[in-house]
Amino acid sequence: MKKFAILVTVLVGAILVWGATDFPQWGDPNSPASTHVSDRYITEAYSASHVPNLVSAILADYRNFDTMFETTVVFTAGTAIFLILRLPLGPLARRRNSKHPQAERHPLPRDPILEMACRILFPPTHLFGLYVLTHGHYSPGGGFQAGVILGASFILLAIGFDLRAILARFPEGLFKPLAALGVLLYVGLGVLCLLLGGNFLDYEALRVLAPGISSAMIRSHGILIVECGVTLTVGSVIFGIYANLVSRGNHEGGL
Amino acid sequence: MTWVLDLFLLFFIAGTAIAALESKCLLTSAIILGAYSFMMCLVYAALGAVDVAFTEAAVGAGAGTVFFLSTILRIGRDTSQ
Amino acid sequence: MSVIEHNFIYLFFVVLLMIGLYGAIAKVNLVKKLFGLTIFQTAIILFYVSIGQKKGAAIPILEVGHGHQALPDVVAAHYINPLPHVLMLTAIVVGVATVGVALAVIQRLYAEYGTVEEDEILEKIVRS
Amino acid sequence: MTEQLIILIIVWPLLAGVLTALLPCRENLLSAWGIFNLLACNAMGLGLVRLVLAQGSTSYHISGWAPPLGIELKVTVFSALLSWLISAVALFGFVGGRRTWADQIGERLPQFLSLFFLLVAAFEGLCLSNDAFNLYVMLEISSLATYGLIAFGGGRAYLATFHYIVMGTIGASFYLIGVGYLYIKTGTLNITALAHMIAETELTQAYLLALCFLITGILLKMAVFPLHFWLPNAYTYAPAATSLLVGPLSTKLAVFLLFRIMMDIFGGVLPSLHPTWSFVIVGLASVGILVGTSLALAQYDLKKTFACLIVAEAGYMLGGLWLTDPRGTVGALFHLVNDAIATLVLFLVVIAIQSSVGGKKLSDLKGLFQKSPLTAVALILVAFNLIGVPPTAGFFSKATLMTGAIASGRFEFVIALLLASLGNLVIFFRIIEQAYFQPQDNSEAGRSKDGQRAGAFALAIGSLLVMLGLSAYPVMETFIRPVVHL
Numbered sequence: 038m039k040k041f042a043i044l045v046t047v048l049v050g051a052i053l054v055w056g057a058t059d060f061p062q063w064g065d066p067n068s069p070a071s072t073h074v075s076d077r078y079i080t081e082a083y084s085a086s087h088v089p090n091l092v093s094a095i096l097a098d099y100r101n102f103d104t105m106f107e108t109t110v111v112f113t114a115g116t117a118i119f120l121i122l123r124l125p126l127g128p129l130a131r132r133r134n135s136k137h138p139q140a141e142r143h144p145l146p147r148d149p150i151l152e153m154a155c156r157i158l159f160p161p162t163h164l165f166g167l168y169v170l171t172h173g174h175y176s177p178g179g180g181f182q183a184g185v186i187l188g189a190s191f192i193l194l195a196i197g198f199d200l201r202a203i204l205a206r207f208p209e210g211l212f213k214p215l216a217a218l219g220v221l222l223y224v225g226l227g228v229l230c231l232l233l234g235g236n237f238l239d240y241e242a243l244r245v246l247a248p249g250i251s252s253a254m255i256r257s258h259g260i261l262i263v264e265c266g267v268t269l270t271v272g273s274v275i276f277g278i279y280a281n282l283v284s285r286g287n288h289e290g291g292l
Numbered sequence: 293m294t295w296v297l298d299l300f301l302l303f304f305i306a307g308t309a310i311a312a313l314e315s316k317c318l319l320t321s322a323i324i325l326g327a328y329s330f331m332m333c334l335v336y337a338a339l340g341a342v343d344v345a346f347t348e349a350a351v352g353a354g355a356g357t358v359f360f361l362s363t364i365l366r367i368g369r370d371t372s373q
Numbered sequence: 374m375s376v377i378e379h380n381f382i383y384l385f386f387v388v389l390l391m392i393g394l395y396g397a398i399a400k401v402n403l404v405k406k407l408f409g410l411t412i413f414q415t416a417i418i419l420f421y422v423s424i425g426q427k428k429g430a431a432i433p434i435l436e437v438g439h440g441h442q443a444l445p446d447v448v449a450a451h452y453i454n455p456l457p458h459v460l461m462l463t464a465i466v467v468g469v470a471t472v473g474v475a476l477a478v479i480q481r482l483y484a485e486y487g488t489v490e491e492d493e494i495l496e497k498i499v500r501s
Numbered sequence: 502m503t504e505q506l507i508i509l510i511i512v513w514p515l516l517a518g519v520l521t522a523l524l525p526c527r528e529n530l531l532s533a534w535g536i537f538n539l540l541a542c543n544a545m546g547l548g549l550v551r552l553v554l555a556q557g558s559t560s561y562h563i564s565g566w567a568p569p570l571g572i573e574l575k576v577t578v579f580s581a582l583l584s585w586l587i588s589a590v591a592l593f594g595f596v597g598g599r600r601t602w603a604d605q606i607g608e609r610l611p612q613f614l615s616l617f618f619l620l621v622a623a624f625e626g627l628c629l630s631n632d633a634f635n636l637y638v639m640l641e642i643s644s645l646a647t648y649g650l651i652a653f654g655g656g657r658a659y660l661a662t663f664h665y666i667v668m669g670t671i672g673a674s675f676y677l678i679g680v681g682y683l684y685i686k687t688g689t690l691n692i693t694a695l696a697h698m699i700a701e702t703e704l705t706q707a708y709l710l711a712l713c714f715l716i717t718g719i720l721l722k723m724a725v726f727p728l729h730f731w732l733p734n735a736y737t738y739a740p741a742a743t744s745l746l747v748g749p750l751s752t753k754l755a756v757f758l759l760f761r762i763m764m765d766i767f768g769g770v771l772p773s774l775h776p777t778w779s780f781v782i783v784g785l786a787s788v789g790i791l792v793g794t795s796l797a798l799a800q801y802d803l804k805k806t807f808a809c810l811i812v813a814e815a816g817y818m819l820g821g822l823w824l825t826d827p828r829g830t831v832g833a834l835f836h837l838v839n840d841a842i843a844t845l846v847l848f849l850v851v852i853a854i855q856s857s858v859g860g861k862k863l864s865d866l867k868g869l870f871q872k873s874p875l876t877a878v879a880l881i882l883v884a885f886n887l888i889g890v891p892p893t894a895g896f897f898s899k900a901t902l903m904t905g906a907i908a909s910g911r912f913e914f915v916i917a918l919l920l921a922s923l924g925n926l927v928i929f930f931r932i933i934e935q936a937y938f939q940p941q942d943n944s945e946a947g948r949s950k951d952g953q954r955a956g957a958f959a960l961a962i963g964s965l966l967v968m969l970g971l972s973a974y975p976v977m978e979t980f981i982r983p984v985v986h987l
Contacts, residue, residue: 075688079449111466306392336418457684474649
């Protein structure tokens, strides 16, 4: 098996290097990748949506269909992991369920220093997550990063205290609908633009609701709403995956 | 002179990648993989991709390593090879 | 070899890719396979990010303060190409989603067979 | 307003999938909700086919930006037919799979159906999107939803899913490398723009390598001969309701993606590619057909036999696409449509057999004719289709493939097709002989109500094959010929 793997790897590597020989020089400004479409992105993005962070502008305005399906990927992963891990399973699998005692963790002694540290760290992490979300237009950041930071703040508490204590405050009945709400917010905005006469996810159509705002500002607000939807989904799904993985679905044990 | 630093970073990354695969204990590999993700985030920042660096740090090093560790907690650390 | 001096980063991408692919195929421990897969995907992300590079260009964020409405004169060559960065945000999150599902399956495999070594699992399947 | 159908057929199942995850677990509520949504999808699919027949292939700019900047959806005559086929197969698979919910899915039904609808949305997006990176995201969503649906089968399904995850991720990453190599040389991601740029430049190593990696990635998804190890186990140990949706559509959409890369992106330079690539790939496909059929011959579990047949069918379509003669491509695309329905009927028959005879092994098929004659007739009908007996569509797709192969001088492909038909004949004769001629063992001949209805439903869908067969040439002329501009 090893020799086969080495053979395949070296073959793939050799073909890749052979293909890479006629790449344009690395880093020259007029290589095809940098001149064909991307220069129009750079020059027009700010005037179209008043968003200095070009990556956020492209992510949530020019190619927002990709980002919508990106949020759906995160939601699908959360649902798939829930389906696979969350006990009790369907009758078919329960008959052949775990015959092997898994490494049962003895309940960790409560450590007051750790708990106080996590208690102190939680609010700033949460605040930083919200900052990253709202300042996605001006500084690096945006929906995904903010969602992961918010999810990580809950994971921090679950590690400091006990998973059950945090699930009491942020129960499954809350983070599953929140994940669905995030995707619904994103797709709902797209359908709203559709109903108002524009194409799907075309923020220009929202000007009917707010006649006074210029088209660039309405796109900027559209990007913010979309980023909030992404944050809701990513944050709740990251915590949901952690809760299922660490306790193998029964939401009791775990770190 | 900065390209010397980049060169060192790149070879260090290749080293961590190989170490993550070859080490016997799963827990060590998971931690080394976390370090590998963080090194990659440094390379992206050096290449000017600030958003990708931020995401790789938060998602790759942060959430990914936490998922790996929580699974290794469940299935034990020793591996045959 | 003209490739070596100025396209070195693509060679490094190939090296990382080979390490990841080897890990994904040769490793018997299922979690190690996942490590190989993660390295394989981060190598592709490095490849995409290094496509959009421009020598001496600034990061793709325009220096515009809050409410500063005047449109700065933007020259495309001064800023790094932002499109690969957008694509790679998606690829990173897809990678973590796949790792999450794979880890869930590994935990079920451990509950079912008591081991995560592929050869031992296959033995148990053949025996049962 | 009809212009919006192109996006609505993707967004409607997506919204349905997200909302289903929140519904309570009551079977009749979920069943009604599912049928309502899938009927809406079918109506939109029909509307799309009518729209395209009236106006020709139209494109849709998402978020209002023109293609080089924004993402574009493009619907041609064949992709409209395919999107309607996806919603039809999903509806029949959903209705056919309902009787297995009680004993195989239990109280995880809302999440299961949520993944079911997200998979339908991903398949629709896969067949309509016209942006190279967007296709990668659609590929990932369909894979993730399929991993969840297959892993739910429990037991042996876990290892099969893990192999599928590793192979699927490597395949999708190869596809991504291919798109990256194209992007670095051309600078654009839109498929039509890519085609124009590639047609002008001469094919340097980077383009050839991009084509090679795109094809390898999709061959992994199609599970063709050298990379087919994950498919038989994955589809066999999956729950019955999953194999009804994933079995018929997953490999077919990978074939359609391969067709779009060949015809839409590298269409201009295809004649220069043809001699060498066609020889290699058609040879590979011929060997793949023989391996798939011999694998199917070696199985005793009925479901695994039909899963191995999918591997052989993938070989038909791959070989047909790469024949130099346009009739080969027309035959391959018609085979794609015909085989989606045939695989659906095969898995419906498995469910009908399981509920009427109570077993999947070949040995417990005794007396199937007495127990549920309708299932046996459906079995014979789909057997005719796979062997290639005239009234069914299988005959016309094989005939077109063969004429294309003979015209382009690929005789090993013709031999492979004939041997495969022979192999199918042996497989199905063995099953029918067991079902009809064997003396029925002593178990009482009670005809279970459930088996009857399942058999009747399988026969109804099977009759579609005959209807498709009778209307084979009009379908080929209106839907497939305009797309194949070789």
